[in-house]
Amino acid sequence: MFGKPQWFRRRKYGGWGLAPATWQGWVYIGIFLIPFAIFQVFPIWSDSLRIGVTIGWITLLIIDVLHIMMSLNNDERETKIEAFAERNAAWAMVGTIVVGILYQIIKSGFSKTIEIDWFLVATLFVGVVVKAISNIVYDRKSL
Amino acid sequence: MRTRIKELRARLGLTQEQLAQQVNVRRETIVFLEQGKYNPSLQLSHDVAMALETTIEELFIFD
Numbered sequence: 001m002f003g004k005p006q007w008f009r010r011r012k013y014g015g016w017g018l019a020p021a022t023w024q025g026w027v028y029i030g031i032f033l034i035p036f037a038i039f040q041v042f043p044i045w046s047d048s049l050r051i052g053v054t055i056g057w058i059t060l061l062i063i064d065v066l067h068i069m070m071s072l073n074n075d076e077r078e079t080k081i082e083a084f085a086e087r088n089a090a091w092a093m094v095g096t097i098v099v100g101i102l103y104q105i106i107k108s109g110f111s112k113t114i115e116i117d118w119f120l121v122a123t124l125f126v127g128v129v130v131k132a133i134s135n136i137v138y139d140r141k142s143l
Numbered sequence: 144m145r146t147r148i149k150e151l152r153a154r155l156g157l158t159q160e161q162l163a164q165q166v167n168v169r170r171e172t173i174v175f176l177e178q179g180k181y182n183p184s185l186q187l188s189h190d191v192a193m194a195l196e197t198t199i200e201e202l203f204i205f206d
Contacts (some may be wrong), residue, residue: 075169075172076184077183078172
């Protein structure tokens with residue numbers, strides 16, 4: 001694709017995704033963002049074209065970033081550190097979601113109406129499914 | 144666990160960066176390996192031993 005893995009490193013301290021490691025990484029970000037920003041600023045295109053280009057642009061960016069992330073050459077110590085960090089982040093998110101759902105259940109009890117955000121419940125359920133699938137796959141895989 | 148990586152690397156005149164490139168890891172990983180602060184996989188142990196022209200048994204010292 002367009003970006004090269006050696007231009008980036010995994011984002012460690014500011015969320016997920018990639019961070020530029022070299023000047024080429026910054027140029028890549030500029031090339032992706034500046035034409036898109038210019039396109040959005042000038043109101044000479046129709047809304048349908050604007051929406052189409054935005055969807056296409058973001059799709060292209062996501063595919064390229066995923067390709068770069070999969071090609072990044074992480075050494076085994078980095079991979080271990082990343083796995084521990086991701087696990088801790090997952091546990092923090094699960095804990096927060098559970099607390100949020102419990103709060104909504106208690107609130108529902110007081111107001112006698114169901115005020116549960118089902119997206120939170122669905123998120124927890126998806127997590128359970130992904131964990132189960134991961135265990136099935138990795139139990140059978142030679143690691 | 145202690146290692147003889149630093150000693151054997153110096154004997155071959157390799158820098159940490161050069162060894163890291165040979166075994167396909169970051170220089171920081173070599174630093175932690177030399178300080179005995181990282182337990183490498185068998186594959187990495189083998190790769191480092193090969194790069195330093197020695198055996199795994201010679202490379203790591205278990206007290």
